[in-house]
Amino acid sequence: MDSMLLEMKQITKEFPGVKALEGVSIKINRSEILALIGENGAGKSTLMKILAGAHQPSSGQIYLHGKPVTIEGPKHSQNLGISIIYQEFNLIPHMSVAENIFIGREPRKAKGILHRKKIKEETRKWLDKVGLTQLSSDTIISDLSVAEQQLVEISKALSFNSQIIIMDEPTAALNDEDTSKLLKIMKELKQQGIGIIFITHRLEEVQAVADRVSVLRDGKYIGSSLTQAITKDEMVTIMVGRELTELFPEKTIPDSSNSIEVTNVNVPNVLQNINFQVKKGEVVGIAGLLGAGKTELSKALFGLYKNMSGTVTVGSMNISSPKQAIDAGIALVTDDRKQEGLVLGLSVYENLLLPAYRKISRFGVLQKDKKDEIVNRWINDLKIKVHDPHVEVRTLSGGNQQKVVLGKWLQMNPKVLILNEPTRGIDVGAKAEIYQIMKRLTEKGISIIMFSSDMPELLGLSHRILVMHGGRISAELNQSKATQENIFYFASGGGVSV
Amino acid sequence: MYSVPSTKKEQVRKSNRNWNALLEKYRVLLIFLVLCIAAGFLSDAFFTMNNIMNVFRQVSIIAIIGSGMTLVILIAGIDLSVGAVMAFSGAILAGILTAGFPLSVALLGALAVGLLFGVFNGFVVARFGVPSFIVTLATMVIARGMTLVYTKGYPLVVSNELYRYIGNGKFFGVPIPIIIMFAVFGFMYWMLKYTSFGRYIYAIGGNEETAILAGINVKSIKVAVFGIAGLLSALSAVIYTSRLMSAQPTAGSGIELDAIAAVIIGGTSLTGGKGGVIGTLIGALIMGVLDNVLNLMNVSPFYQSIAKGLVILVAVLVDSKFARIKK
Numbered sequence A: 001m002d003s004m005l006l007e008m009k010q011i012t013k014e015f016p017g018v019k020a021l022e023g024v025s026i027k028i029n030r031s032e033i034l035a036l037i038g039e040n041g042a043g044k045s046t047l048m049k050i051l052a053g054a055h056q057p058s059s060g061q062i063y064l065h066g067k068p069v070t071i072e073g074p075k076h077s078q079n080l081g082i083s084i085i086y087q088e089f090n091l092i093p094h095m096s097v098a099e100n101i102f103i104g105r106e107p108r109k110a111k112g113i114l115h116r117k118k119i120k121e122e123t124r125k126w127l128d129k130v131g132l133t134q135l136s137s138d139t140i141i142s143d144l145s146v147a148e149q150q151l152v153e154i155s156k157a158l159s160f161n162s163q164i165i166i167m168d169e170p171t172a173a174l175n176d177e178d179t180s181k182l183l184k185i186m187k188e189l190k191q192q193g194i195g196i197i198f199i200t201h202r203l204e205e206v207q208a209v210a211d212r213v214s215v216l217r218d219g220k221y222i223g224s225s226l227t228q229a230i231t232k233d234e235m236v237t238i239m240v241g242r243e244l245t246e247l248f249p250e251k252t253i254p255d256s257s258n259s260i261e262v263t264n265v266n267v268p269n270v271l272q273n274i275n276f277q278v279k280k281g282e283v284v285g286i287a288g289l290l291g292a293g294k295t296e297l298s299k300a301l302f303g304l305y306k307n308m309s310g311t312v313t314v315g316s317m318n319i320s321s322p323k324q325a326i327d328a329g330i331a332l333v334t335d336d337r338k339q340e341g342l343v344l345g346l347s348v349y350e351n352l353l354l355p356a357y358r359k360i361s362r363f364g365v366l367q368k369d370k371k372d373e374i375v376n377r378w379i380n381d382l383k384i385k386v387h388d389p390h391v392e393v394r395t396l397s398g399g400n401q402q403k404v405v406l407g408k409w410l411q412m413n414p415k416v417l418i419l420n421e422p423t424r425g426i427d428v429g430a431k432a433e434i435y436q437i438m439k440r441l442t443e444k445g446i447s448i449i450m451f452s453s454d455m456p457e458l459l460g461l462s463h464r465i466l467v468m469h470g471g472r473i474s475a476e477l478n479q480s481k482a483t484q485e486n487i488f489y490f491a492s493g494g495g496v497s498v
Numbered sequence B: 001m002y003s004v005p006s007t008k009k010e011q012v013r014k015s016n017r018n019w020n021a022l023l024e025k026y027r028v029l030l031i032f033l034v035l036c037i038a039a040g041f042l043s044d045a046f047f048t049m050n051n052i053m054n055v056f057r058q059v060s061i062i063a064i065i066g067s068g069m070t071l072v073i074l075i076a077g078i079d080l081s082v083g084a085v086m087a088f089s090g091a092i093l094a095g096i097l098t099a100g101f102p103l104s105v106a107l108l109g110a111l112a113v114g115l116l117f118g119v120f121n122g123f124v125v126a127r128f129g130v131p132s133f134i135v136t137l138a139t140m141v142i143a144r145g146m147t148l149v150y151t152k153g154y155p156l157v158v159s160n161e162l163y164r165y166i167g168n169g170k171f172f173g174v175p176i177p178i179i180i181m182f183a184v185f186g187f188m189y190w191m192l193k194y195t196s197f198g199r200y201i202y203a204i205g206g207n208e209e210t211a212i213l214a215g216i217n218v219k220s221i222k223v224a225v226f227g228i229a230g231l232l233s234a235l236s237a238v239i240y241t242s243r244l245m246s247a248q249p250t251a252g253s254g255i256e257l258d259a260i261a262a263v264i265i266g267g268t269s270l271t272g273g274k275g276g277v278i279g280t281l282i283g284a285l286i287m288g289v290l291d292n293v294l295n296l297m298n299v300s301p302f303y304q305s306i307a308k309g310l311v312i313l314v315a316v317l318v319d320s321k322f323a324r325i326k327k
């Protein structure tokens, strides 16, 4: 019993109107990586927030080193040796990397007076540890990409030197390279005796690092197992509560006509010589490392760069502004749901209807039952877990927020759908749903351009894959050539043949 | 082996960023300098030592209140009560002095009143989560009412030679209010940059949730910020009452808007978390120079207020343009 770091027993947590957790018990040992898995809204984050002191449990007991403790708040949790990477973005946008890492516990020269030099030096150490060797500790957070921000959050969590580190979907925003770097760091930490609770929807990662798996479903504890003793399919079955047959639906046969044509697109310093077409009903996957220009390309397609040369054409329309893009039938789902995709303070209902208002208003006001119908349809189609559509989006679990973003754009009936990391943070069950929906869209002749760092998803859904490197398309891989190795090769700058 | 930053694109992004950052940082100063040069051409009297001292002295009160307002706006709040609190503190000061107490008691009394009002604002905002706009609107009306009750609507004249010195005296040729103003700004600048309290102010304005999760005592910092704003209103009252050697029941009416304008012109974001006191000082000076040069040119005060409004508008437009470039 001496190796046990922490135990949570019979934890129940009620929010107004929802029981997020019901009698959940988990434990974590020294030098152990515990994977906590479950569908969106299963209660994983809530359970971890209780450990981090951000929520108080309604009932239940926590034991640290065998002794009962009450975690009073975030600071108390830190002092007890627990650190957490929250699922949602948790940095202060206008402050520097160094300040963010040491916020609330800055080294001081004297009472209240900061030791700025020391803060910077310490920061350097932790940034190097996650491979951000080139990043200055003075950089302002809002100037970083989502993935860079995630790496900063990871170095922040490491810097506490805690005995227990909670990572709530730390890999969701990372590409494969950074993910494997993180998994390696996790193993090192484990060697040092640290216990890690790791939440992810990518079961390969679970198999790669976790010693044990605990499963939650609908706020209840389902069971635990040694990772070796269980297959990926079994994990899925336990998580979802039923057997999942096909993750990827069969690919639609595309039409012969193009729906979007991209010709000689250049954006100074950002994109070079981008040329491609997408047929009706075709899914084109776009791969590339962080900084290869993926996000930039998706923005260019949407007309967000004023200084773009070359043409993006949909039907007979040339696109040079977001308004034209929307009118031409392009829908852009960004990868930054907090900043761009959702109005967090509005209800699920209103978020889902937001883009519809513009269409509706042409015919005057729409009746309530029509609105209800739209909302209910998407909540059902996407299986959004929400007990009442009028609650604020901010209270939804991360994966369910992502589904709201998708629903919002899908209901615009786009001709071309640009998806950025469409299933980030989404559980396997819901992933399968989303892939089915994509399939239905392509059958209706919609083209999909999918930017994704999820390799199986890219390979499983795309008719063709374009690999980007340094702002160019470095390779076009059709189905026979599209393999993980090839993508890596071209993404990291191999065999540049423009 | 972090592959990204080594690409050329990243370097370009960086150098662009530096340029923009530099421009962004100094654009208020730039506007100010351009305005001063223009003022020099428009009026010969502008670049005289006497006139420049005048401008500084005239802005000192708005600037001091503005520095407190900067802190409040940095935590995404607003304080409408500063002018009324200034009037009430001034009245209390005059009251204590005329009752025959020593100057030190009167000064402490006035400062305590300002601090109390500020702390009260902060407490209601932090404890009950009421928007500061509403809370301070209420205390503004209350403080103004209390002033009228206390003074019965008449100015309270004071006579104390030592006290007169604060508003009218000079130290090595520099008017005392200017010295006080620079002392306040020097302190505020240092505090915002080098103390944890200062950095937490930015943290709260940037992402309150994160600040709470980092274990920062957000509530007490809010109380302190409003407390400082109140205290600085009282300090302004000390200067203002001394200048006139009487406490006016209408003192400081509308000054909250001037202070907010100085903060905004100075580039502090109304949504919190971004900006600083140096901007506010220059913002106040921009308004002061504008007033001054229009005065020198004998333009009617009615037009002056239009000009001031336009400057605020231009400043905000420039600000949002920069925000867009950064995106």
Ligand SMILES: Nc1ncnc2c1ncn2[C@@H]1O[C@H](COP(=O)(O)OP(=O)(O)OP(=O)(O)O)[C@@H](O)[C@H]1O
Binding pocket: A015, A016, A018, A019, A020, A038, A039, A040, A041, A042, A043, A044, A045, A046, A047, A087, A385, A386, A395, A396, A397, A398, A399, A400, A425, A427
């Ligand atoms: N602050 C809150 N107020 C009300 N309900 C909440 C709140 N936080 C979470 N919930 C609800 O609790 C349930 C569990 O949410 P939680 O975020 O723990 O899920 P999760 O397992 O982390 O899901 P995901 O994989 O999508 O991140 C959800 O139904 C969610 O709507």
Ligand SMILES: [Mg+2]
Binding pocket: A044, A045, A046, A087, A168, A397, A398, A399
């Ligand atoms: Mg979660």
